[in-house]
Every structure is written in structure tokens, then in C-alpha cells.
Amino acid sequence: MTNQSVRVGLMGMGTVGTGVYRLVESHQEDLSQQTGMNIEIARILVQDKEKKRTIDVESDLFTDDPDSLLQDPEIDVIVEVMGGVERTREHILAALQQGKHVVTANKDLMAVHGGELLEEAAKNGCDLFYEASVAGGIPILRALVEGFSSDRITKMMGIVNGTSNYILTKMSQEGGNYEDVLKEAQELGYAEADPTADMGGLDAARKMSILSTLGFHVGMNLDEVDCNGMENVTLEDIEYAEQLGYTIKLIGIAKQDDNLIEVSVEPTMLKHSHPLSSVHGVFNAVYVYGEAVGETMFYGPGAGELPTANAVVSDLVTVVKNMKLGVNGRGMVAPYKEKKLKKDEEIFSKYFMRLLVDDQSGVLAQITQKLAGYDVSIEQVIQRPHHLEHKAELIIVTHQSSKKGIQEVLSELEKLEHIEEIKSYYRVENGD
Amino acid sequence: MTNQSVRVGLMGMGTVGTGVYRLVESHQEDLSQQTGMNIEIARILVQDKEKKRTIDVESDLFTDDPDSLLQDPEIDVIVEVMGGVERTREHILAALQQGKHVVTANKDLMAVHGGELLEEAAKNGCDLFYEASVAGGIPILRALVEGFSSDRITKMMGIVNGTSNYILTKMSQEGGNYEDVLKEAQELGYAEADPTADMGGLDAARKMSILSTLGFHVGMNLDEVDCNGMENVTLEDIEYAEQLGYTIKLIGIAKQDDNLIEVSVEPTMLKHSHPLSSVHGVFNAVYVYGEAVGETMFYGPGAGELPTANAVVSDLVTVVKNMKLGVNGRGMVAPYKEKKLKKDEEIFSKYFMRLLVDDQSGVLAQITQKLAGYDVSIEQVIQRPHHLEHKAELIIVTHQSSKKGIQEVLSELEKLEHIEEIKSYYRVENGD
Structure with a gap:
């Protein structure tokens, strides 16, 4: 018996796209064992078709025309790993309107347009999954949506930006000051030339907005996250903290008390005994407190080619299983709670x-x-x-x-x- | 519009059963928002109908006759939290043969008869979920099956027995010897009167056998887990380990190299920098290494009324969602890999x-x-x-x-x- 094929349009062939291609190609047999279908990368959208790639891909898979993926009725699933917000939003809307399922790793997009896109997906009976958008390789969205479906989550704390955590770890372990450590990280390629989104907390805020939406069942907006960066953390503060038994981390905090919600990102002093205080370097971790379950923590790589690709392809597997069962777009629970935000005095x-x-x-x-x-x-x-x-x-x-x-x-x-x-x-x- | 009702037969009303009842009753609204169905505990199997309970339950829900749950065509789902192996196996087989879905927290049962029961479930188009059987409140089975579906897991290490970890933590932090700390733990109710399964590693071995089956896609048997307890760990060993930078933990290890598998439970010296080394007291954690994702860790309570109940009810939510979609029993992936165990020289x-x-x-x-x-x-x-x-x-x-x-x-x-x-x-x- 030959398996049916699922045809995937891959939008983007940067770090994560390369990882997705690698995983799908090298794990073909496992994937088809698990899904009962063959997964085929049928077309790849790139900016420059002639660019030299680090992996061997048949050159006629490449296109620079988005419509050749979005409008091709033979393509079942769009995997979006190209980044960007406004144009990408249009692409994904178009894909969903064509009845294509979508997997994306794009936190910028989901934090801003997630609500609209998920609604459009539901309307068209399509899946839209985005596990890779928060904490890379850690399956935290699944844990929230499925693992804790019967619990009431009251607190989530996340180290969800690896770059700033790397800088803080270096400062704290080796005693360098912020500017020097950042410069070194940029030279090593661990930090972007423009570090604003990582250091200023915006990247973490995007992820906290996604986590809060799922954990608290409300539609959280990015501008409702109170966002403070870690650019002003000094070595002196780190040393004082240490003496008092604390570690300074850039933490996203989402809390819910009596149905009142607060979400912020800020440099925070964490007691050494807190499970998050020993999350070092580029690692990410999300601490979740549920009324029933109590304290839990999910730890792993927050970025990187293969960790992120693993999250993307695992979502793809879920899409394909849903296709096999004919239930795409039907498992999603839209936010159903009224959102009430705390005032500063609360x-x-x-x-x-x-x-x-x-x-x-x-x-x-x-x-x-x-x-x-x-x-x-x-x-x-x-x-x-x-x-x-x-x-x-x-x-x-x-x-x-x-x-x-x-x-x-x-x-x-x-x-x-x-x-x-x-x-x-x-x-x-x-x-x- | 009135929601349809799902009728649940609860087998067992001990600690976890009480928690399940509490969660279902108090979270009724959230559960029906998420599933689009009402979940009703329709009958409860107990040994003694007259026993005083810590919670208020209508007395006519209680029965001491298993058949009044198993043979009632109105009951859709059996939640088994009564424990036991051979008789419980018969009950669950009967439930599945009657087309009832099953959620169980029973590691003893799943470690020994899991393969047979899952096969019977598939044959009857029924769901059989058992998230609570490993590491209580931590949604680790979901993570393995879904979160890492596209990865190849090469190593799992688990602190999956809270009682022995509590004893080792106490010995290491307070310097008591094994017998004294165990006695104290028994007096406090943290350890069973007969501690053999916890301290001897059998309880951990059951969980490692379940984890290996799911993580490596093979049918692992309990007697293939090389099991060594921690009864002989001395304070001297703990102190020597500390001086060398190690912590002694009772660790379940499941490794796969070149498709050769080893699974054991044994007291192990862990480098202080290893994420598992800071898992203290009754907490559980499972460390998972995947070829793509790299290092991850899942941390949380390994037992207790509400943490375990949360895992059970989250499984129940999945069953109910599947009922709504009409896809019960169709998501399971049976072990598909040939099992080759390492010899001691490998x-x-x-x-x-x-x-x-x-x-x-x-x-x-x-x-x-x-x-x-x-x-x-x-x-x-x-x-x-x-x-x-x-x-x-x-x-x-x-x-x-x-x-x-x-x-x-x-x-x-x-x-x-x-x-x-x-x-x-x-x-x-x-x-x-």
C-alpha cells in the first residue's frame, strides 16, 4: 500500500527553514510511520533563487513568487519560517482562505495578528499551529493547551529570550559589564547587530502575550504587556543581588488573581531556590503554576536551527494526523474569558x-x-x-x-x- | 443550546479519585467551554459504600459492583484510579470491549499490560490515556508523543519516584542516615509502610518502561529494565560525591545508540551542573535529549491528589474532544520499531x-x-x-x-x- 502524500510549501530557507527541510528529509520514515502519510516539501519560497545553500536541495523547488505556493491547489500545508509581519500576515491569510493549513514559527506575527489569523483559520476549517513561536524547542504551548486543560493557571514566568539570558549569565558568571559582554556576543553571532528587541524585552513580551492568551483564555494584546528591558542592569546590581541570595534574570511574568490579569517583562531578582534561577546561557524555561498541579517548569533550547525546526515539524505532524482524521481546524479553543487587567495599584x-x-x-x-x-x-x-x-x-x-x-x-x-x-x-x- | 453530556464512571475514590471528582465538579464551566460537552461523574466504584468521605458526594453515586459501571451502556468513559493489576486489567479489558474509553493513572498496570490494553483499545476504536501514570502532574507523555514527534530521542533520564528522592534529598541536606530518614518519612506519611517498590526502584522502573515504549517506539517490558534500588546509599557516599561535584540521585536512564537500547534504574552520581541534580524533595523531573531538540527538562510534582487528578482530567478532556470529533482510538501510534537491547558489554x-x-x-x-x-x-x-x-x-x-x-x-x-x-x-x- 502506498501512502498518500501531503504537499508542503515552505516559506523561507534561513536557519529554521533549513532545519525543517533537513528534518523532513532525514526522518521521512518515522514521519510516515506516525502519520500514515508521506510528507513532501513541494516548493520553497526564497528571496534569491541563485543563492548558495548549505544543504543540497533540488534547485527547481525554489521560487521567489509567493503565489506559486499560496495559489497552488496541490499544496496542502504552508510552513512559514520567513519572518516579517505585515506582508507575512497577508500571505497567511491568503493561504488560509485557500484552505491551506499553516504552521508558523513567527512570534512577531502571532503576538500582533494571532487572534485574527486563528479566527480566519477556524472559519476555513484550517489548522494554524505555532509551537515554535515561544521558547523554540520546548513544547510549552501543547503543555498549556492540553496538559493543563483541566487546571486553572494562575502564574507563568518565563525566561523566553535566550540572547538576553546569555548576556546576564555572562555578566554574572564572568563579571563583564553589559556593553562589553554584548559586543562579544555580537562578534560571536549570539546577539543581533541591532539588539533592541532582545535586550529591550519586546521579543519576550511577544512570547508572554502568546502564553497569556493560551494560559488565561483571554485575547491578550502585545501593548498590554508592560515591557522593561535589561540594558540598565549593572554588575553592581548583580553582585548586590548575589549577596542577598538572588539572581537577576529578564523574566516575563503573567499572573492572574481573582480573574484580574497582569503581564510584564522586566529584569527581576529571583531567589536562588527558584527553579528559573538556574537557567543559564541561551537556554529558555517557562515556569507554570496551576491551582491543581502546583509548580512545574519546562526547560530547553529557546532557539537554533534544529530545536526550532523540531517544534515546527512536530506541528506539521499534528496537521497531517488531523488531515488523516479529517478534523483540521476543529480542535482549537478560542479565548472565552473576559479580559480584565490589573491597575498599577492592584x-x-x-x-x-x-x-x-x-x-x-x-x-x-x-x-x-x-x-x-x-x-x-x-x-x-x-x-x-x-x-x-x-x-x-x-x-x-x-x-x-x-x-x-x-x-x-x-x-x-x-x-x-x-x-x-x-x-x-x-x-x-x-x-x- | 444545551451541551450534550458525557457520562463518566469513576473507579476508585482514594486520594486521586477524590481529586478527580473535585476538579470535574469545580471546573465544570471551563471544561464545557473547552470541550463543548458537559462532563458528569455518573457512578463511583468504591470498596465500602458507607465509608465517611472528605468531600460531599451524593451517596447514590456509590456502588461496590464493578459491573454497574462496566456494563452500563450509558457510561461513556471509565476513569480508573483504584490501582491493582490483574483484576483491574480485567475491568479495563471489559470496559474497552464495551466500547468505553479509558483514562488511567495506573503505572503498575500500564507497565505490565500496557501493550495488550492499548491493542484492545485500538481494536474497539477506544481511547486509552495514561498521562498520570508517569511523573504525576508533568505532561511528559504528551511531550514525547506530540512535542517530539519529529525528533529522534536518544536519551531520557528521570527522577520519577518522589519518595526516594525525598529521602536522598533529606540525607544529603541534613545528614541523616537512610534508616532514620526513612522512618521519619514513614511517620510523616511521605513513605509507605512497605517502602520496597519506591526504594528498590521498581516504581521508577515501571515508569521508565512506559517512557521507553513511547520515546523509542518499541514495546518495552518491565523485566527488561535493569533495576537497582537506593537502600544501600550511605551518607559517606553522598559526602564523597559532594566533594567531587556530584549529587547522588535514584535515576532512571533510557538510552538509545545506533538503535540499541538500554534501560535501567540505579543510584547515580550526577554532576552538579546537570539539570536533574537540583530536583529536590518529592519533585519529579524528566530530562529528554533529542537529536534535533537537544537538552530539555520537564519538572513538577510527581504525585499528590490534585497534580495527579489534573493529569487524569486533562486526559479526560482529550477523550471528550475526540468524542466530539468522532476520532477516538485513532490517534495512537503503536510501537513500530524492532527492539534490540544492549548487552552489558555495550x-x-x-x-x-x-x-x-x-x-x-x-x-x-x-x-x-x-x-x-x-x-x-x-x-x-x-x-x-x-x-x-x-x-x-x-x-x-x-x-x-x-x-x-x-x-x-x-x-x-x-x-x-x-x-x-x-x-x-x-x-x-x-x-x-
Whole structure:
């Protein structure tokens, strides 16, 4: 008996596209055992058909015309790994309207247009899967949608940007400062020439918006994620954190209390005992807390040719299995909960702050009084001499305080005569 | 529009059964949003109908007659959380033959009769899911079957027994010896009165047999898992390991090289940098290495009422979704690979050994010569004075050596005049 063939149009032949091609070709037999179908890469959209490739691909598979994939009735599935947002959105809409299933690794696209695209997919009875868009090789979207389908997820925390985690790990382990470590990472090809999206938290925010949509069953918008980068994390902060038993990580946090949601990306001090604190280098991890399941964590490579390709091809396998069963586009659960976002006065956390102050009596009393005025109570204070004469450094860790209270108190403190500078402040997560 | 109802027969109302009942009742609305069906627990099989329960359940749901669930044509799904093997196997076979779908948390059953039961399920177009049987709340079976469907898994390592991990963690963190810590754990209810299956590795072996079947696509039998318990791990070994940068854990290891498979459970020294080495207490974790994805780890609670119930009810949700789509029993991939097990001479690892020897010249030379004779080369030797006069303790860490070579050389060493005792030996995993 010969298996039926599924014809795939591959849009993009960069790193991930090459990995997808490699996996499909080399695992042909396993894939057909699992799906009962043959998977054939029938056409590949590239910008430059003549470009030299690192793998051997029949040259007549290449095209630079999107329509030769999107409008070809013989193509069943589009695998989109070319990146980009607006034009790519149009391509995917066109594919779905032609009844083609879509697998994409494109977090930028899904974070902005995911809702619209998934609706269009459902309307046309098509699958649209995007496991690779969050945390590369880690099957975290499946875990949320299927593994925890009967649970209520109340918290997700993610190290979902490998580049910034690599930089923070290097700074913390080897003591380099941000600019030097970034430069080295760029030279090694670990960081982009323009590092803004990675370091500024936008890339992580996109992923947190996707995770929140799936975990909380609401339609989360990217601009509802409060996004703060890690460009200003200093070696001093890292060392202070270390002394207090914390590691600084760029963390995406999505929390839900009494159906009120907060989602942010920010450099955060994590207690050493927190499972995320030992996620180093380019690795990603997503910590999920569910009312029933409790604490879980999913760890693995966040990027790279084959890890990401594995997520893409595993989605492709699901599409093909669904084709075999005739149930494409029917397994999806659209967001069904009303989205209510917390206001800043409803977001609570511990905070760390580091102040440069005049070293004279009465200053600490003045500060603690200010804090008390905004309901910010203190868990820990450390005062250290500073190399500037007559100055001292003051480290304060607060109890749970509202984000609004902290922001207001910091702007009040700035005005105090004896406070030279607010050096830094961080959200603190103990895992409680 | 009123949703259609799915009627569930719950077999067992112990810890997990209670959790399943709680979750289904309290999450009714979420479950029906996700499945488009109402899930109703229609009957509950218990041993004692009159027993006082911790939750409020209508008393006419209880029955002590299995047939009133198995033979009732109105019951669509059987959820089996009563435990036991032979009689339970008969019940599940009967359920499947009646066309009922089955969700079970029963690792003992699945490790021994899984192949037969899955075949019967397929024959009758029924789903048979068992996510809860391995690592409680961690959706690891889904990850293997779906998340890594396009990858080739070459290694799985699991801390899949929470009780023994709790004991080892306590010994290592607080310095108690095995008997004392076990006794305390029994008093606290963390360990069973009969701890044999947990400490002796049988419980972990069952789970590794299930993981190997799914990860390697072969039908693994429980008696093919080489099973060694952790009852003989001493505080001294833990301390020596610590000094060398290792943690001792009871690890299930399943490896595949060139299609040759080895599966074992044994106390193992893990390099501190290995992600599994920081899994403490009753937590479970499964480390999965795939050719494409590389290193991943899945971490979470390995047992408990609600974590396990969450896995069971998430399986139930999948059954109900499949019912809605009419595709039950059609997604399963039966083992399709030929199973070839490694012989002891094909199993390679580093080893740690600790010997009590006569403290006199020439002894070390004699030992290293013996090792060389069996192709066991040495990475590290430490000699320490021993409190017994004229005795010394010898710690040897080998390079990769065959299991057969190690066993042969140990039995040779035992015969040497100047070796008083082979105190212990362990497999060593560096994560390379």
C-alpha cells in the first residue's frame, strides 16, 4: 500500500527553514510511520533563487513568487519560517482562505495578528499551529493547551529570550559589564547587530502575550504587556543581588488573581531556590503554576536551527494526523474569558531598591517614613559605606507592595535633599 | 443550546479519585467551554459504600459492583484510579470491549499490560490515556508523543519516584542516615509502610518502561529494565560525591545508540551542573535529549491528589474532544520499531568506586593494573587515610567503561589480598 502524500510549501530557507527541510528529509520514515502519510516539501519560497545553500536541495523547488505556493491547489500545508509581519500576515491569510493549513514559527506575527489569523483559520476549517513561536524547542504551548486543560493557571514566568539570558549569565558568571559582554556576543553571532528587541524585552513580551492568551483564555494584546528591558542592569546590581541570595534574570511574568490579569517583562531578582534561577546561557524555561498541579517548569533550547525546526515539524505532524482524521481546524479553543487587567495599584510584589544617600544621621529615618507613607513596608535594609566621601549606599528590600506605591514613593524619594541618586530598583520574586 | 453530556464512571475514590471528582465538579464551566460537552461523574466504584468521605458526594453515586459501571451502556468513559493489576486489567479489558474509553493513572498496570490494553483499545476504536501514570502532574507523555514527534530521542533520564528522592534529598541536606530518614518519612506519611517498590526502584522502573515504549517506539517490558534500588546509599557516599561535584540521585536512564537500547534504574552520581541534580524533595523531573531538540527538562510534582487528578482530567478532556470529533482510538501510534537491547558489554558509562584497602606500597599499582586489564581507564584517583589503622580509602572515577568490564573488574578486585572491601560503586553521569 502506498501512502498518500501531503504537499508542503515552505516559506523561507534561513536557519529554521533549513532545519525543517533537513528534518523532513532525514526522518521521512518515522514521519510516515506516525502519520500514515508521506510528507513532501513541494516548493520553497526564497528571496534569491541563485543563492548558495548549505544543504543540497533540488534547485527547481525554489521560487521567489509567493503565489506559486499560496495559489497552488496541490499544496496542502504552508510552513512559514520567513519572518516579517505585515506582508507575512497577508500571505497567511491568503493561504488560509485557500484552505491551506499553516504552521508558523513567527512570534512577531502571532503576538500582533494571532487572534485574527486563528479566527480566519477556524472559519476555513484550517489548522494554524505555532509551537515554535515561544521558547523554540520546548513544547510549552501543547503543555498549556492540553496538559493543563483541566487546571486553572494562575502564574507563568518565563525566561523566553535566550540572547538576553546569555548576556546576564555572562555578566554574572564572568563579571563583564553589559556593553562589553554584548559586543562579544555580537562578534560571536549570539546577539543581533541591532539588539533592541532582545535586550529591550519586546521579543519576550511577544512570547508572554502568546502564553497569556493560551494560559488565561483571554485575547491578550502585545501593548498590554508592560515591557522593561535589561540594558540598565549593572554588575553592581548583580553582585548586590548575589549577596542577598538572588539572581537577576529578564523574566516575563503573567499572573492572574481573582480573574484580574497582569503581564510584564522586566529584569527581576529571583531567589536562588527558584527553579528559573538556574537557567543559564541561551537556554529558555517557562515556569507554570496551576491551582491543581502546583509548580512545574519546562526547560530547553529557546532557539537554533534544529530545536526550532523540531517544534515546527512536530506541528506539521499534528496537521497531517488531523488531515488523516479529517478534523483540521476543529480542535482549537478560542479565548472565552473576559479580559480584565490589573491597575498599577492592584499589582503587588516585593521590590529591591538601591539608593546613594548622604551619610548622615536622620536620613534613613526620613526615607523609611516616606516609604511608610505609601504603605511600603521594609523587609530588609543594608547600609554600606560608599567610596565617595560622606556618601552611603542603601539597599532596601520591601515586603509585598503595590507597583503604584513603589513608583510614587520613588518619585518622592528623588526629590529628597539627602538622596543623591536612585541607582536602581527591581521586582523581587521569592517563589511564594 | 444545551451541551450534550458525557457520562463518566469513576473507579476508585482514594486520594486521586477524590481529586478527580473535585476538579470535574469545580471546573465544570471551563471544561464545557473547552470541550463543548458537559462532563458528569455518573457512578463511583468504591470498596465500602458507607465509608465517611472528605468531600460531599451524593451517596447514590456509590456502588461496590464493578459491573454497574462496566456494563452500563450509558457510561461513556471509565476513569480508573483504584490501582491493582490483574483484576483491574480485567475491568479495563471489559470496559474497552464495551466500547468505553479509558483514562488511567495506573503505572503498575500500564507497565505490565500496557501493550495488550492499548491493542484492545485500538481494536474497539477506544481511547486509552495514561498521562498520570508517569511523573504525576508533568505532561511528559504528551511531550514525547506530540512535542517530539519529529525528533529522534536518544536519551531520557528521570527522577520519577518522589519518595526516594525525598529521602536522598533529606540525607544529603541534613545528614541523616537512610534508616532514620526513612522512618521519619514513614511517620510523616511521605513513605509507605512497605517502602520496597519506591526504594528498590521498581516504581521508577515501571515508569521508565512506559517512557521507553513511547520515546523509542518499541514495546518495552518491565523485566527488561535493569533495576537497582537506593537502600544501600550511605551518607559517606553522598559526602564523597559532594566533594567531587556530584549529587547522588535514584535515576532512571533510557538510552538509545545506533538503535540499541538500554534501560535501567540505579543510584547515580550526577554532576552538579546537570539539570536533574537540583530536583529536590518529592519533585519529579524528566530530562529528554533529542537529536534535533537537544537538552530539555520537564519538572513538577510527581504525585499528590490534585497534580495527579489534573493529569487524569486533562486526559479526560482529550477523550471528550475526540468524542466530539468522532476520532477516538485513532490517534495512537503503536510501537513500530524492532527492539534490540544492549548487552552489558555495550553499555558504557563512567563509574565511581570506593574501596577500603591496605595502606601499603604497591596496592594502588596492583589495582590500576587490574583495571587496565579490563579496559577500565582512570579519570581520577583520591587516596585518603582511614580511621582503621594501616587502612586507606581509595576513590576511583573511571573514564567511559563497559558495564561488563566494571562488573568483572570489581569481582576480580574483591579477590585481591590487599583489598579489604568494595564499599560502593555508582554510575556517573556528567551530562555529556
